[in-house]
Amino acid sequence: MSSQPSATPGAAxxxxxxxxxxxxxxxxxxxxxxxSRPCLLVVDMVRAYVTEGEPFWAPAYADVTRANQxxxxxxxxxxxxxxxxxxxxxETEWDxxxxxxxxxxxxxxxxxxxxxxxxxxxxxxxxxxxVRKQFASAFFGTSLVSALTxxxxxxxxxxxxxxxxxxxxxxxxxxxxxxxxxVVAEAVGDRSDSAHTQSLFDLxxxxxxxxxxxxxxxxxxxxxxx
Numbered sequence: 001m002s003s004q005p006s007a008t009p010g011a012a013x014x015x016x017x018x019x020x021x022x023x024x025x026x027x028x029x030x031x032x033x034x035x036s037r038p039c040l041l042v043v044d045m046v047r048a049y050v051t052e053g054e055p056f057w058a059p060a061y062a063d064v065t066r067a068n069q070x071x072x073x074x075x076x077x078x079x080x081x082x083x084x085x086x087x088x089x090x091e092t093e094w095d096x097x098x099x100x101x102x103x104x105x106x107x108x109x110x111x112x113x114x115x116x117x118x119x120x121x122x123x124x125x126x127x128x129x130x131v132r133k134q135f136a137s138a139f140f141g142t143s144l145v146s147a148l149t150x151x152x153x154x155x156x157x158x159x160x161x162x163x164x165x166x167x168x169x170x171x172x173x174x175x176x177x178x179x180x181x182x183v184v185a186e187a188v189g190d191r192s193d194s195a196h197t198q199s200l201f202d203l204x205x206x207x208x209x210x211x212x213x214x215x216x217x218x219x220x221x222x223x224x225x226x
Contacts, residue, residue, distance in 0.1 A: 034219050041138065043160030060191065060196070063189070078221060081129075083131060084124050088133070089107075090110075136170070153179065155182060157182045157216060158171050159183075160188060162196075181207065183210045184216050188200075
C-alpha cells in the first residue's frame with residue numbers, strides 16, 4: 001500500500017457537503033492520503049449503540065453496523081490489525097473527570113456494564129485488542145498509541161459512533177499523534193443527521209480524509225494483494 005496523491009482542496013467525498021469556494025481558496029480540505037500500514041479502529045460499536053431498544057441506539061446505526069461488518073471481513077482477510085474501543089467506567093465515577101457530569105446518561109455503563117460489551121454481529125476475535133476508555137477519544141489516557149506503534153501503523157481507519165463525539169475526538173487525536181486518519185463515511189453515524197453531516201464536513205476540512213467505504217475496501221484488498 002502506498003500513499004495516494006492529494007486531491008483538490010474543497011472536493012467533497014461521499015457523504016460530505018461541498019466546502020465551497022471560500023474554504024477551498026483558503027487552503028482547507030487537502031488530503032493526508034493512505035499510508036502503507038493501516039489499522040481498522042472500531043469506535044464504541046457496543047450493545048448500548050447497536051442493539052435496538054438500548055439507551056443509545058438510533059435507526060441510523062443499522063446501516064453503520066452493516067458497513068462495519070463489511071470492513072471487518074475485508075480487514076481480517078487482508079491481515080490488517082483491528083482494534084476496538086468501549087467505554088468502561090468505574091463505579092466511583094472518579095475516573096471520568098467532568099465527562100460524566102456533562103453527559104450523565106453515560107452512567108448506564110456503570111449500572112449495566114454489559115452494554116459496553118459486543119454482540120454477535122460485531123465482536124472482537126482472538127488477537128484483536130479492546131481499548132477501554134473513559135473519555136471521548138480512544139487516545140486519551142489509554143495505551144492506543146503504544147499499540148499502534150508496536151504494530152508500525154501509519155494509517156488509522158476510523159469507524160463507529162458517534163460522528164460528532166467519540167469518532168471526531170478520536171480522528172483529531174490520531175492526526176495529533178502523527179497517524180493518517182481516514183474516517184469511513186458510511187461506517188460512522190450519529191443520532192443527529194445535522195451533527196453527522198457537519199462533523200464529516202469539519203473532519204474533511206481540517207483533520208482527516210473522509211472516504212467512502214468502497215474506496216477503503218479497495219485500498220485494503222489491493223494492499224493484501226501487493
